[in-house]
Amino acid sequence: MTRSTTPDSNAATASRLPLYRNAFDFDALIREFPLPDVFEETTWRAPPERIRAIQEERFLRIVEVGWNNPFYRKRWTAAGLQPGDIRSLDDIVKLPTYTSDDVKDSLEARPPFGDFHGFDLDALPQAGPLKMQTSGGTTGIPRPTLFDAWAWEAQAILAARALYIQGARPGDVMQIPMTCSLANAGWLSYKACHDFLGVLPLTTGSGVVTSSRQQLEIGRRFGTTMWHCFPEYLLRLAQVAQEELGLDVRDLKTKFLRTYFGPDTEGTLRRDLEDRWGCVAYDAYGANEISAAAFECREQNGLHLMEDAVYIEVLDVETGQPVAPGERGNLVATVFFRTLPPIIRYNLRDLGRILSHEKCGCGSHFRRMDHFLGRSDAMVKLRGVNVYPMACLPAVRSDPRTTGEWFCIVERVEGDKGAPRDEMEVRVEVRRDAGSRQGLQDALEKRLKDELGVAVRVALVEEGDLAELANTQGREGKPRRLVDRRPAYQGNTTT
Template identity: 25%
Template sequence: MTSREVFYWDERMERMPRPELAQHQLRKLRDQLAHVHARSPFYRRKLDAAGVPPDAIRSLDDLSAIPFTVKDELRVSQEQYPPWGDFGCITPREAVRVFQSSGTTGRPVRIMWSRKDWHENFYEQFSHFRCGYGLTEDDVLYVPFNYGLFVAWWGFQSAMERAGLMVIPGGGQGSKDRLRAMLDWGATVVCGTPSYLLYLAETARKLGIDLPGSPIAKIVAAGEPGAAVPSTKKALESQWGAECFDDIGSTEITNFGYECIRHQGTHVIESMLLAEVLDPETGRPLPDGEIGELVLTNLCCESMPLIRYRTRDLVRFNRAACECGRTFLRLEGGVLGRADDMFQFAGVNIFPTQIQSLLHEVDEFSQEYQLVVPRMGSGERLKIRVEPAHEQLPQTRLAAACEFLTEAVKYRIMVTPEVEVCDVGSLPRVEGKAKRIIRLQ
């Protein structure tokens, strides 16, 4: 597999020595600061209040003088100046496409993109993804996704069709029809959230459809960290019989991270975005290799660029050149969790993805789980709800699997959980971001 040819979108830029890349980023950053200062009342206010005129940034070491942007500020701006807020740099007349964030935690944010962003910048970003994944005109992409305000696969699919792939639209269909359609139309690539792709694989098994034996050779997974969690990736790859690629982005900051065919972490498109890794509590920079919050600045976007945007995603940087030849930094293990999802229990910081990884080491359980976090001081244990992989499992095997999981969590996360086995298929399956944590009040 590793002997395959590496495709680049812009080889000179992707293999640029890092000092030169930093110069490129500095130039872009200075232009972007001048642009937002001139066009965005929100950023003009913020930069002026911080005493940072756009030309004050002389090196990337000056970055810390620039104030952060957080999602709540975007919400407040849109409440005060409906419908678009005052953080954008274009008028609605200049926009060709609008989206809305999924809004799982609070009011959704509305985003509009100009012709240049939609047709050129999105295209360039997704062209990096396409070349990273090694997709060509010979590929047939199935997109199981509905026409709506959620950005999800919009940019990906339009860039893929422009690049010459055949795109099969899979909106407005149930999972069974989607499975039949992807096989009937000869799909070689399918995209989706990790949870939904696992659900499709489970549905296929129930219907007697042999996905591993199908022509589907690649799956692209986005929307949740799962695709970069080794155990989830393994489950996706074995159940689909396909190579799995991570795709990271959000409605607000656009899509910025993709995995290459060497699978050595998730690359950030550093020609178009400036990435920092910071301590989520203090906001100070962390050395490479430490887990911290990813902070991003759009260097190319002209419509609603975000400056030092706190993604709340927890990542670990690796700036060593990848085996694919790219010098773009890699997020080791992709997104490792959400700074917001992290919860403290019994004095320990816990990320749901840690438990997910352990769970996937147990064949007796399905891929679904829920964490029930008891009220502080209740004396109750953290509860992990799981379900058996299938109905015929003997009680003794289930009991042994529960014991293994309890011990593994106790040993590796330092908390003794209670494992509750639910009925097969009873835990919620969702197309969007899986809601895994239930907090008892």
């Protein structure tokens, strides 16, 4: 086929518009962050000393960027630091951490992007192509994060690497029931497949955009081989397939599922999902600001950190100091591919732990972390005990009579002697075909007391009753697990 041309064959290069194709050096990008097949043969299998050398170089480079950013310069100067004080990755502990609360303060003081970005709307005409994504907003007002072309492409390469190592190949079809919106997850998989893998992406959006029945019909018609979305919705699709289409989703011959298991420490959610779909399901971890930070390889013995792109520390929730190997704490991220804004020692307040520094059976020395274990800022203090709503998952899924869905409600009630007392009710959905519920409530209350360290009430509800509260069954955004109705926390709803 012959394409028509304009009289000026150099029209594109002569344009004064900020064309995306001119916004970054693609060859330089893939030298720094190799494409999936090259990465698997090189950096992925690099010895620890080589990985450390890469981290050292990129860390010092991003610290230089930080000194030119007003948000970091102010915080680092207040901590008594000067340029030149940070000379190696070992010095990272000298830099103060920050949280989403600090970012929110920055946004309020200097809207809409804050001094955290070091960027104003007035600079848009000279900035070149930018993409804005936001946090999910499940714990407050969504926070904007700008991506320049380099970061937008780099994060897609990271996601493509994970998919390639898990088995994605040219000619596969990935269905993405996550809307390409201001949230990042749908875009991440779309670009990874479309731009860097030769995989056909089906961006069907959430169940609100494309009904569950249509999702399945599209998957069957176009031969979907991989799916990417939250496990709750994947289970819902399996249910709809059976009840409404008379279809066993295992007949779709899916290669694998990419999802986010959360604190599925006993593997009950994974086993349920893999059994219903008849394929392997891979866990992943990431956030809006840090993108695809960790993923499971085919060994499935922990989530490999993207060591050459994101440096993860684990710090004690109370003291902010590094924890001993294998201990749980807050995940703190430094991102090597972002400069607008730079991300340097961002305390995500996601709970996790490093499982291993040793070489994996897949051949990689990249460190491995445990499942995402919940959020430290979603913790509730219940009669002197720290309770994490996500920690209910193993208990709720331990009995096959439940749907695996739950929601926690914390309230302040009048105690036996008139003194106020904090109570938590855990509402648990029961399957329609569960049969007798005898002993279920008592068993769940006993196990939750053992695992949470404090007594809670269990209320059994009908299947589907928590769909609105917990934000499941294909709605936009992550599932929610807690509302705190105590006067000081009125209306606080979190993951």
